Amino acid sequence: MLPLKKTGNQMPDFAALYAGKIKELLHKPPRKNAERVAYLHTPFCRSRCSYCPFYRYTEKKSTNFAQQTATMIEQWGTSPFVSQAPFDIVFFGGGTPTLPNAQDLNHLLTAFNKHFKKNDNCEFTFETTLTHITPERLEVLKRQEVNRLSIGLQTFDENLRKMLGRPSTLDNMLRKIRMVKEAGFRFNLDMMYGLPGQTAEEFADGIRKAMDCGADNISQYQLQLFDDTPLKQSLKKGKFFALLDEESVFQMQLAGLETCKAYGYKQWNLKNFSPGGEPCRYTQTVYKERDMLPLGSGGGGMIEDYSIFTFPQIEKYYEAIKKGCYPVFQLKKTSNEGLIQKKLTGILESGKIDVKSFEDAFGTNCLKKYRKHFRLWKQQNWMRQEGKNFEITIEGMRHFMKMKKVILT
Numbered sequence: 001m002l003p004l005k006k007t008g009n010q011m012p013d014f015a016a017l018y019a020g021k022i023k024e025l026l027h028k029p030p031r032k033n034a035e036r037v038a039y040l041h042t043p044f045c046r047s048r049c050s051y052c053p054f055y056r057y058t059e060k061k062s063t064n065f066a067q068q069t070a071t072m073i074e075q076w077g078t079s080p081f082v083s084q085a086p087f088d089i090v091f092f093g094g095g096t097p098t099l100p101n102a103q104d105l106n107h108l109l110t111a112f113n114k115h116f117k118k119n120d121n122c123e124f125t126f127e128t129t130l131t132h133i134t135p136e137r138l139e140v141l142k143r144q145e146v147n148r149l150s151i152g153l154q155t156f157d158e159n160l161r162k163m164l165g166r167p168s169t170l171d172n173m174l175r176k177i178r179m180v181k182e183a184g185f186r187f188n189l190d191m192m193y194g195l196p197g198q199t200a201e202e203f204a205d206g207i208r209k210a211m212d213c214g215a216d217n218i219s220q221y222q223l224q225l226f227d228d229t230p231l232k233q234s235l236k237k238g239k240f241f242a243l244l245d246e247e248s249v250f251q252m253q254l255a256g257l258e259t260c261k262a263y264g265y266k267q268w269n270l271k272n273f274s275p276g277g278e279p280c281r282y283t284q285t286v287y288k289e290r291d292m293l294p295l296g297s298g299g300g301g302m303i304e305d306y307s308i309f310t311f312p313q314i315e316k317y318y319e320a321i322k323k324g325c326y327p328v329f330q331l332k333k334t335s336n337e338g339l340i341q342k343k344l345t346g347i348l349e350s351g352k353i354d355v356k357s358f359e360d361a362f363g364t365n366c367l368k369k370y371r372k373h374f375r376l377w378k379q380q381n382w383m384r385q386e387g388k389n390f391e392i393t394i395e396g397m398r399h400f401m402k403m404k405k406v407i408l409t
């Protein structure tokens, strides 16, 4: 997701600037050797959660979104890139893509499904929050072939939830999750650790509850404290509890990992667990050759080696659609070096670096720049080497963010 910057009135007409290139990309027939992904971003939330850097617009601004996005899909859905081959993976992310009411969701999804054909085993996910889980929305999502929900639960603890700005009772949470299950969706639960005032026992207990609910995947997110979030401001003023030290946060991560394993869930990347170790395909695409078309406002994607972002400013997004332009805000060719860096950052999250697949894709010397870091991390026991490949150790998990930073600089 692209940060929303105040750009004033001096902004060039990006949609017109990139019109030729986006047309060229969308008018080519689809590549045969790449996974096909559609990503639709909805930049609205009912209210702001105290920790969240992804928040953009309140519900009030969302009135025309479903309608306008359906129009945009009708405008571009007949292009060869969209119409000439089915999609493997569809992800509606946010913000909260379930924010429109059931009728508007149905309208948007009808337009989407009319043009975006899907493979039989297509993974079709919607991110959602418990607040938006209603029988009406679930009915629409089911009828429109969505087969997986990714629910930002974060914690079952009622007090921690108040601090996060997502108050709910345990009974209500369990009731909503039961509704999702009874409606026949597979579902992921996002759980957070490292929250001020949280204990390793509380986190492990939450993970146990999540597995008892029948989650088919659990994502464990370490709290990142971003500037300009209400949580950071409150902590600065001494509200709530103090932040936890690094060691306590790491112990919490280990408690989550052990709890999942004790229940028979298998880890398939550094923060994800599922009953059979089956990965979420959308997350897995980061490691693969893929073409991902961004839709909605503030969505990011990539076709061949062109990265594409759609307008994060909602007014600009609507304006481009009105003119019949693809709402592109940024489109640029990524260098080979950039592609390697991007892929390596993604692959680091998987916990394993398969050197051969890099060399097959980018040539034998492609990782030369990173070799000295791999050597150092091996000496520090952050990584172990097996043949040509590397694997992050438990000690390495503690330093994961540092490793990621090194690759990104």
Ligand SMILES: C[S@@+](CC[C@H](N)C(=O)[O-])C[C@H]1O[C@@H](n2cnc3c(N)ncnc32)[C@H](O)[C@@H]1O
Pocket (backbone or CB within 6 Å): 051, 052, 053, 054, 094, 095, 096, 127, 128, 129, 130, 151, 152, 153, 154, 190, 191, 192, 221, 222, 223, 224, 225, 226
């Ligand atoms: C892009 S958000 C969208 C989820 C959805 N809107 C919801 O709130 O349920 C996906 C996930 O990112 C994680 N996340 C958001 N802010 C975070 C932060 N500051 N630190 C760590 N994880 C965060 C949360 O677990 C969240 O569920």
Ligand code: SF4
Pocket (backbone or CB within 6 Å): 044, 045, 046, 047, 048, 049, 052, 053, 054, 055, 094, 095, 096, 129, 152
């Ligand atoms: S966590 Fe989800 S609902 Fe909360 S502000 Fe972020 S995107 Fe919106």
